[in-house]
Amino acid sequence: MIAVHCGAGHYSSKSLKDYKLLSKRACKKGMAVIESGGTAVQAVNEAIIVLENDPLTNAGFGSNLTLEGNIECDASVMNGENLLFGACGAVKKVKNPISLAYDIYKRQLLPLPLGLVSPQLVVGSGALMHAKKAGLKVVKQHKLISKKALKCHIKYKSILESIHSGNEDTNEIYLTEVSAESSYSNRNDTVGAVCIDEKGHVAAGCSSGGLVLKRSGRVGQAAHYGAGVWADSFTNDRPKIAVCTTGCGEQIVQTLLAKTIAEDLILEKVCPTVDLHNCLTDKFIRSRFLTRSHVSKLGGALALRADVTKAEVSLLWGHTTSSLAVGYMKKGEKPHSQISILPDKAQEGHSVIVSGAEFYMDST
């Protein structure tokens, strides 16, 4: 079983079909890895490459531009089998940041001389150097900029400059417009994938171009341990969990959201669906760590929970943003995809919607 999402945000109605198709394509690519005997962490890497290469998503090609007009990406992967994590942050020119995160993860499996320790998080120019040495595809900066992302950058940068120049009349018009469009949620955040393989091991990965007009060097949740992804199938004595999160990076880091969700889902206080809903409500929207946050709490998560004793797999997704495109695929079946939409009455950033699907383990 593999599942992906295209980022918690606001999808335009005309793009819904494209998001559904993209989700399916990413699932197929990941499932091909599993069907050829690969592992969950390999499948997650391959599925996210598909998402990164598509300009629809805010990851890899098509990422949001920084304030200075560059592309700087974050990505991470965690393998539940060994609990190892690899991440890259604020990296330029790397075509597939998830593959760099995956390479950083893999190198931790090899012991180093002198008691040296392999890094878990590599950033900036050092990350680019690592990618080149690892033989990953490096492209010119402009090759990662999509027309849509550039248009968005130009638009919001001009609004920002107008505000800074103190033209209040302009501000009012722009701010009303921006408020209606919700600058953040309009450009979907972090994409991600979760997977359980034939051996029952889970993995999670995510990749992000970061927030609109982010500062150069800013690292978001997609590169933060415990925030962007979590995966744990280390022992058989408890449920196996893989989680990837999406939304406003700083809020997700402050709530260490992926790890927090995983811990709540392992406990199974009520049932996975209710537990995810409660977690996103109590530990994200109402989190005391976000009291100072001046903006709406925008986040989402995709989670896979496998209960070996009951031979049940729960796939869950929830978000406070207006939409989340999700795709999933069982071995030997066609991929499914759907767009989860926050109800009309619910206010973005203040309400949570959770959906899910249940499967038996022998057919995942």
Added chain:
Amino acid sequence: MIAVHCGAGHYSSKSLKDYKLLSKRACKKGMAVIESGGTAVQAVNEAIIVLENDPLTNAGFGSNLTLEGNIECDASVMNGENLLFGACGAVKKVKNPISLAYDIYKRQLLPLPLGLVSPQLVVGSGALMHAKKAGLKVVKQHKLISKKALKCHIKYKSILESIHSGNEDTNEIYLTEVSAESSYSNRNDTVGAVCIDEKGHVAAGCSSGGLVLKRSGRVGQAAHYGAGVWADSFTNDRPKIAVCTTGCGEQIVQTLLAKTIAEDLILEKVCPTVDLHNCLTDKFIRSRFLTRSHVSKLGGALALRADVTKAEVSLLWGHTTSSLAVGYMKKGEKPHSQISILPDKAQEGHSVIVSGAEFYMDST
């Protein structure tokens, strides 16, 4: 009350006096802030600047060099009053990385237009740009390199090159030598400070030059949320806790050690001293997240716990490394300092030693 440490590691016997004097100087500087009506987070910043500027420590001037021979620093600060966190990672040329982390923290207090979110973690060249804009002192790279750090870099790099060249005889000699000296613990890691101010608010900060021969772009625990520092005095209904950690960065990130210690100290299962000992034993040395780690579990922590209902402040420090230099100072008193040493029988990386001191709140 302010307390500092100079990094968990192995101090040479001839340097013990210097570490004690340095700890006292840092405490005095931090306490001067408190005595002039400043806050805990301001005091932590000032105390750590003293530690960074001294070549004895692996932070700021005197930091370990990367594999390529550069200085790249990590630092972070957390204010328990508002639970906000600021950090910089893999930053070059900034004289005082802690002040950059502090600036990144402070900017989160100001709302931005367009619903933009201030970054929590800024890295690499973007972090350097941020420092310049903030008017922080930027120096030439070589100005941060101490003679001792350069000597250490040359020595271990030549050993590494010898290993890579496959000269096994050389390996054996060197590895024995390195094993005896313990390359990591020989160059003390992350320095830190914790403080409680007149209003009863706590803060924690840390700063690090990272591991010997670290990869360019590697970000360690000193810049990771939940790993290097934790501070929480958000509400009066539970103990106020500030923690800073030190040791092998990747291990401390994987165990989110500062947050983990804070959570255990808040609960007070037995007493703060035993709780810290148990936490470092069960959730660090024996952590399932470190099962794959090929090296000893090297870590330490300095923690402050203030129980308002009992008007008690506990100051605690513990480590698995051979030594930890600690200093602390109450308002209106002289600073104290001491070197905590792992007993002869105990094996570095496998045993924990914890010490502490108790105070009444009205005199902190």
